[in-house]
Amino acid sequence: MSAHLDPVFLARVQFGFTIAYHITFPAFTIGLASWLAVVEWRWLKTGNPLYEQIYRMWIKIFAVTFGMGVVTGVVLSFQLGTNWSVFSDKVGSVLGPLLGYEVLTAFFLEASFLGIMLFGWNRVSKKMHFTATVIVAVGTLISTFWILSANSWMQTPAGFREGADGLFYPTNWIQLIFNPSFPYRLIHMVTAAYLTTAFVVGGIGGYYLWKGLHVKHARIMLGMAMIMAIFVAPLQLLFGDMHGLNTFKHQPLKVAAMEGIWNTEKGAALRLFAWPDQIGERNRFEITIPKLSSLILTHDLNGEVKGLTSWPRKDRPPVALVFWSFRIMFAMGGLMIATGLVALVLYFRKMLFTTRWFHLWCVAMTPSGFIAVLTGWFVTEVGRQPFIVYNVLRTSETISPVAAGSVALSLAAFVIVYGFIFTAGAYYILQLIAKGPDASEEETYGSHGVEKPPLVTDIAAQTGGKDV
Amino acid sequence: MFSFDSFVDLPLIWYSLIGTAIFLYVLLDGFDLGVGILFPLAPSDQCRNRMMNSIAPFWDGNETWLVLSGGGLFAAFPLAYAILMPAFYIPVILMLIGLILRGVAFEFRFKASAKSRKIWDRSFHFGSLTATFMQGMILGTFVHGIAVNGRNFSGGSFDWISAFSFMTGVGLVAGYSLLGATWTILKTEGETQEWARKTAKIVMVVVALFMGLVSLSMPLMNPDIKQLWFSLPNFYFLQLMPVLSLVFLIMLWRDLRSEKEFRPFFLTMGIFLMNYIGIGVSTWPWLVPFDVTLWNAAAAPESQSFLLVGTIFLLPCILAYTGYCFYVFRGKASHEHDAAY
Ligand code: HDD
Ligand code: HEM
Ligand code: HEM
Numbered sequence: 001m002s003a004h005l006d007p008v009f010l011a012r013v014q015f016g017f018t019i020a021y022h023i024t025f026p027a028f029t030i031g032l033a034s035w036l037a038v039v040e041w042r043w044l045k046t047g048n049p050l051y052e053q054i055y056r057m058w059i060k061i062f063a064v065t066f067g068m069g070v071v072t073g074v075v076l077s078f079q080l081g082t083n084w085s086v087f088s089d090k091v092g093s094v095l096g097p098l099l100g101y102e103v104l105t106a107f108f109l110e111a112s113f114l115g116i117m118l119f120g121w122n123r124v125s126k127k128m129h130f131t132a133t134v135i136v137a138v139g140t141l142i143s144t145f146w147i148l149s150a151n152s153w154m155q156t157p158a159g160f161r162e163g164a165d166g167l168f169y170p171t172n173w174i175q176l177i178f179n180p181s182f183p184y185r186l187i188h189m190v191t192a193a194y195l196t197t198a199f200v201v202g203g204i205g206g207y208y209l210w211k212g213l214h215v216k217h218a219r220i221m222l223g224m225a226m227i228m229a230i231f232v233a234p235l236q237l238l239f240g241d242m243h244g245l246n247t248f249k250h251q252p253l254k255v256a257a258m259e260g261i262w263n264t265e266k267g268a269a270l271r272l273f274a275w276p277d278q279i280g281e282r283n284r285f286e287i288t289i290p291k292l293s294s295l296i297l298t299h300d301l302n303g304e305v306k307g308l309t310s311w312p313r314k315d316r317p318p319v320a321l322v323f324w325s326f327r328i329m330f331a332m333g334g335l336m337i338a339t340g341l342v343a344l345v346l347y348f349r350k351m352l353f354t355t356r357w358f359h360l361w362c363v364a365m366t367p368s369g370f371i372a373v374l375t376g377w378f379v380t381e382v383g384r385q386p387f388i389v390y391n392v393l394r395t396s397e398t399i400s401p402v403a404a405g406s407v408a409l410s411l412a413a414f415v416i417v418y419g420f421i422f423t424a425g426a427y428y429i430l431q432l433i434a435k436g437p438d439a440s441e442e443e444t445y446g447s448h449g450v451e452k453p454p455l456v457t458d459i460a461a462q463t464g465g466k467d468v
Numbered sequence: 469m470f471s472f473d474s475f476v477d478l479p480l481i482w483y484s485l486i487g488t489a490i491f492l493y494v495l496l497d498g499f500d501l502g503v504g505i506l507f508p509l510a511p512s513d514q515c516r517n518r519m520m521n522s523i524a525p526f527w528d529g530n531e532t533w534l535v536l537s538g539g540g541l542f543a544a545f546p547l548a549y550a551i552l553m554p555a556f557y558i559p560v561i562l563m564l565i566g567l568i569l570r571g572v573a574f575e576f577r578f579k580a581s582a583k584s585r586k587i588w589d590r591s592f593h594f595g596s597l598t599a600t601f602m603q604g605m606i607l608g609t610f611v612h613g614i615a616v617n618g619r620n621f622s623g624g625s626f627d628w629i630s631a632f633s634f635m636t637g638v639g640l641v642a643g644y645s646l647l648g649a650t651w652t653i654l655k656t657e658g659e660t661q662e663w664a665r666k667t668a669k670i671v672m673v674v675v676a677l678f679m680g681l682v683s684l685s686m687p688l689m690n691p692d693i694k695q696l697w698f699s700l701p702n703f704y705f706l707q708l709m710p711v712l713s714l715v716f717l718i719m720l721w722r723d724l725r726s727e728k729e730f731r732p733f734f735l736t737m738g739i740f741l742m743n744y745i746g747i748g749v750s751t752w753p754w755l756v757p758f759d760v761t762l763w764n765a766a767a768a769p770e771s772q773s774f775l776l777v778g779t780i781f782l783l784p785c786i787l788a789y790t791g792y793c794f795y796v797f798r799g800k801a802s803h804e805h806d807a808a809y
Contacts, residue, residue, distance in 0.1 A: 064575045070528055071571035075564045077538050081553025082560055088553070089619055092546020093768040097775040100543035103536045104782040111532045112786075112793045115525030123796050169768045171469060400554040403625045410561040417565055421572050428579040 008396050010407040011083040014414065016381070018075055020374055021418050025069030027373040030144060030190070031197025032062050033137035035224070040130050054217050057437035058201075061429050063118055068425050070111070072418070083407070087388055087398035094160050094168045094176065098150045106143035110136055141190065148189055152182035154389050155380065156250045162392070180250055184243040185380075191236045192376065195336060196369025198228035203366030204433055206359035217437040219353050222362065226352065229340035236333055241296070248297050251390060253315065254383035256308045257322040259293050260286075268293040268305040276319040281309055317385040325378035332372035339365055472776070473769035482544035482772055483755075483762045485779065489540055491744050493533035495647070495737055500527045502648020504570055504596025505641060506667060507589065515660040516589070522655035522801035524574055529790060531567065543775055547619060548755040548765040555614050555621040556606050559628050563602035570595030597641065604640030608633030611686065611751060616759040632685060639678035643740065645671045650733040655801045661729075668732065669724050676717055679743065683710065686750060692758075693750045706749065713742040 036058060043051035077099070081088050116124060116132040124132070159176030160168050170176055202225025208218035248255045256262075260271045262281050270292035274283035294303040308316055339361070346352040388395040472478060500523040510516045541549040553560060573592035580588055605628055612632055615623035649671055652664035687694035697706050720735040751757050755765045766772065 060579075064579070067528075067572055067575040070531070071568040074531065074535055074567060074571075077535050077542075078553065078560055078564060081538070081542060081549045082557050085550040085554045085620070088542060089546050089550035092542055092549065093771040096539075096543030096546055096767055097771050099539050100536075100775045101778055103532065103539045104778060104786065107532045107535055108529065108786045108790070111528040112789050114528055115793055116796060119525045120796060170770050170774070173469070173774055400550075400557070401620050401622070402554050402557045406557050406625050410557070413561065413565060417568060421568065424576055425572070428576060431579065 005404045005408065007402065007404040007407055008399050010404055010411060011399050011402075012395065014407060014411040015079060015083060017411070018072065018079060018414055018418075020377065021422075022069065022072040022076055023373060023377060024370055025065050025072065026140070026144070027193050027196045027370060028200060029062065029066050029069050030140040030193035031195070032058065032065070032200075033133070033140050034194070035197055035201065036062060037130070037133045037137045038224075040133050044126060044130055050216055050220060053437040054220060057217075057432065057435075059118065060432050064425055064428055064432075066114065068421065071421075075414075081400075083400050083402070084388075084398050085400035087393070090166065090393065090398065091168050091389065094170050095150050095153065097170075098146050098153075098177065102143055102146035102150075106139045106146065110139035110143065113139070144190060144193070145186060148186050149177050149179070149182050151380075152185045153177075153179050155179075155185075155384055156181040157389050157392055168389075168392075181243075181246055184239070184246045188236070188239045188243045188376075191232060191239055192369065192373050194228060195232060195236060196373055198225045198232070199336065199339075199362075199365050199367075199369045201225045202229065202362045203364075206362030207433070208436070209353060210356055210359040210363065214436045214438060215353075222353070222359075225362075226340065226343035226347070229336055230344050231340075233333065233336040233340045237337065240330075240333065245297065251383070252306050253308070253311050254317065254322070254379075255297065256306060256310075257317050257319045257383055258326040258379060259297075259305065260319065260323045261293065261305055261307045262309055263307040264304065264310055265307065266294070266304050267291045267302040268297075270296070271323075274323065276323050278316075278319055315386065317383050322379055322383045325375040325382070329372045329375040329379065332368045332375075335365065335368060336372075469770045471769040471773045473773070478769055478772040478776070479544075479762045479766040481776065482540070482766070483753075485783075486537060486540045486544060487748065489533055490537045491741070493530070493537055494744070495740060496526070496530035496533055498644045498740070499523070499647040499651040499733075500530055501570075501596045501600050502644035502646065503652060504592050504648070505600060505645050506648050506652070506664075507593045507596070509667065511659060511663050515656075515663065518656050518660050518801050519652055520574070520577065520592075522652065525793065525797050527571070527574060529793065531571070534567075544767055544772055545755055545762065545765040546767050548760060548762075550619065551614065551616055551621050551756045551760065552610070555623060556609065556628060558625060559602040559606050559609075563599045563606070566595040566598030566600075566602065568595070570599065600641050600644050601637045604637035605629075605633040607640065607747070608636030610757060611636070611747065612689070613757045614759065616756060632689065635678065635681060635685070639675070639682055642671055642674040642678055643743075646675050646736050647733070647740070650736045654729055654733045657800050665724055669721075672717070672720060672724070675739070679713065679739075683746070690750075696750065706746075709742045709746045709749075713739055716742070 036055060039051050039055045039058070042048070043055060113132040113135040116129065117136055120129055120132060153176060156179050158179040159170060159172040159174070161171050163169050201221050205218045205221030205223075205225060208214045209222060244255065244258075247258075257276075259268070260274045260276050260283050261268055262283065267290070269288035269290045271283065271286055271288050273285065273287040275285050276283050291301045294305055295301055297303065297305055308319065342358060342361075343352060346355050346358060352358070384390055386394055386396065388398050503519050503523050507516060507519065510519060538549075541552075569591045570593075573588040573595065577585055577588040577592065608630070609628040612630065614621065615627065646668060649664045649668035653661055653668065656664065687697055696702060716735045716738045720732055720739070723732045723735065753761045753763070755762045
């Protein structure tokens with residue numbers, strides 16, 4: 001069958017595309033919600049209007065991103081049924097309650113209090129407004145908890161049995177929810193979201209400093225972001241390492257793909273660069289560091305690492321994609337740590353807010369979190385293939401009885417619509433950045449822009465979109 | 469592992485819970501989708517701003533009832549979810565795209581310049597219209613029956629297109645418009661309110677017409693439904709629904725000619741309730757008409773029990789804070805800065 005009209009292939013592309021698009025927004029809003037709560041708390045505590053202005057600037061960016069997160073999330077919750085109906089039927093009793101709890105404990109909370117957070121300024125007290133911000137932030141974390149539990153169960157299924165009817169049944173909810181990879185994935189993902197936000201906030205702060213705009217606000221933004229980079233980026237290395245060891249235990253095949261190791265080796269080398277050749281079962285152009293891989297994975301210079309050829313061909317994931325995605329994520333982590341270290345040095349030399357090349361560097365790092373989050377998920381999800389539930393259920397067996405033509409059309413429709421709203425969303429966010437934090441009340445837009453003075457849009461049009 | 473299936477009829481409880489969630493969705497998102505449908509007809513930009521401001525704090529919470537309905541179906545009746553979603557593939561995707569286009573319009577419209585605001589006005593209107601029409605067609609297809617083989621949908625990609633589903637689609641567009649118009653009466657004053665009252669009168673006639681059409685064609689289409697409604701003694705009890713609908717319609721008509729602000733919205737909800745129960749009675753006990761009953765489609769009792777424990781505590785909390793949000797944003801919507809953030 002031609003790959004283009006293979007319904008399994010199309011459904012996978014559609015799912016991968018829509019979920020990768022969706023995660024881009026949570027990766028940012030989870031961190032931003034928590035950060036806004038901190039900023040508002042600082043404002044209530046110190047009464048410093050700078051914090052209020054920062055809050056009011058970022059909440060608008062938050063609103064745009066959150067809205068896009070919501071509408072793309074709704075798509076996902078239906079897609080399990082529209083495109084993976086056999087999967088839904090088989091695992092409904094296991095995963096259904098987890099997603100049900102996500103809606104009940106998180107989505108309603110986020111959605112309801114978001115209204116107060118955005119529109120409640122003149123209607124509730126400052127304390128209540130702060131409470132609403134905190135509730136939204138907690139809601140995003142609760143939602144992360146449940147969805148990652150569901151995803152981790154698909155990676156390392158536990159607490160279930162397979163019935164004679166081919167359906168899956170829960171046997172122990174605790175084991176099922178807290179399945180072996182879940183704690184690692186949860187910590188790694190929440191940290192990832194915080195870092196993503198930190199580098200966006202730091203990038204914008206750096207941009208203002210570099211341009212000499214809104215300097216007082218920019219110092220706060222850059223300062224807070226660098227605190228995250230200094231303390232949390234190294235922790236992410238630790239969490240990532242622990243996560244990898246956990247994967248080595250439960251999904252050694254995935255680790256072999258991440259490391260690009262084809263033949264079982266004692267004292268396996270770490271491949272810095274390689275071009276994995278799926279058909280030839282080997283790497284081309286390797287650059288290696290001897291024994292390092294064994295050291296990391298087994299804490300022993302001569303420990304054994306199983307190679308890809310230990311598993312039948314039909315059970316292997318696409319190696320090159322996993323291998324390279326992992327390296328990109330790792331590189332981003334490394335760059336983040338380096339940024340934190342440089343910031344620390346500059347800070348002690350009292351040069352953090354005056355070193356222009358560093359501000360430019362922070363601007364360049366703005367997308368680093370998104371890149372790491374997406375490539376990280378590629379490692380996780382593609383590395384699990386060809387299984388949808390690891391070692392239990394194959395992706396190809398779980399697709400809906402929907403005509404390939406319908407899927408092709410829906411995929412095309414999503415690509416067009418998402419492209420359109422992404423462009424618009426990015427444009428408005430750049431405009432908000434161009435406008436900056438000390439825009440006065442007059443320039444806000446509860447009026448839906450009716451009475452917006454033309455001046456503001458002019459300024460935005462001049463500076464927006466260009467060098468941000 | 470705990471399970472309550474020896475004490476209670478779990479599938480029946482879940483059927484009622486999901487039925488309630490869907491109904492709340494219809495009422496709540498119904499009014500904000502309805503506002504979207506009527507949006508371009510409003511007499512001025514200022515009216516449109518007021519209408520938008522009246523729903524901006526709520527639409528996300530309203531839509532979450534849809535996520536709960538879908539998620540709840542997946543959790544409590546996975547088989548029904550697995551058959552229905554592929555059966556409705558195209559209309560569901562179109563509905564989702566409609567919801568995306570209208571959902572982003574709320575935020576983008578705030579930020580847009582006067583010129584590009586037109587794009588988001590359109591996107592809001594056509595998104596709302598598409599989503600509603602598709603929901604109506606899904607409803608019609610559902611009532612009509614779905615082709616099933618084993619545990620899978622076995623029909624074609626376009627089974628959802630029929631004269632009947634077209635009729636329910638248009639009917640729902642009218643129904644949501646009525647909710648939207650009466651909501652606007654409730655939340656606005658002056659010019660906007662006057663316009664909403666006039667619109668509601670016209671829309672109401674269309675709604676009554678389609679209610680009549682659908683109610684007549686259902687028994688004609690399906691002898692079982694005819695048997696159910698017109699055999700004795702059912703006939704006596706079931707008459708209550710059409711009779712009450714008629715009473716509500718007459719009351720609504722009179723309210724719209726007076727100065728009443730609150731009652732029209734609630735009367736419209738009453739009309740929706742009667743229709744909803746009517747559909748429920750006609751399709752009972754099918755979750756996938758006419759192949760899979762609610763008991764056949766049920767998830768494992770352990771799963772239904774596990775989710776039920778939380779639902780019992782969480783649902784009242786959700787209703788409480790949803791109520792609080794409606795309370796915070798009580799009163800008439802303004803067209804300007806009050807709503808700023
Ligand atoms: C790491 C976190 C994370 C991951 C992996 C996912 N999501 Fe998500 N999702 C969120 C974190 C999140 C969030 C932070 O809670 C969002 C983002 C923006 C928002 O409004 O809430 C959200 C929104 C959101 C919504 C809209 C909620 C509403 O109506 O308010 C739905 C229905 C989903 N998601 C469903 C899914 C599904 C079915 C996923 C996987 C298949 C998924 N999400 C992956
Ligand atoms: C949010 C971050 C996530 C990203 C970026 C992501 C990405 C991906 C990608 C790229 C694939 C395609 C793999 C392939 O076919 O080669 C995939 C598959 C899949 N993922 Fe995830 N995923 C994420 C989270 C989740 C979660 C939380 C769930 C479920 C609870 C999930 C369920 C699935 C399913 C059912 C598939 C199978 C379909 C397929 O193989 O394409 N994913 N995901
Ligand atoms: C610094 C060194 C890092 C290491 C050693 C590391 C390690 C890992 C490993 C081993 C996985 C795959 C787990 C599996 O699929 O079983 C993973 C996944 C992932 N990584 Fe990293 N990571 C690092 C940095 C980062 C950074 C900086 C980010 C984002 C800011 C990030 C985001 C993610 C995400 C979102 C996933 C997918 C979800 C998951 O499985 O947790 N990682 N990481």
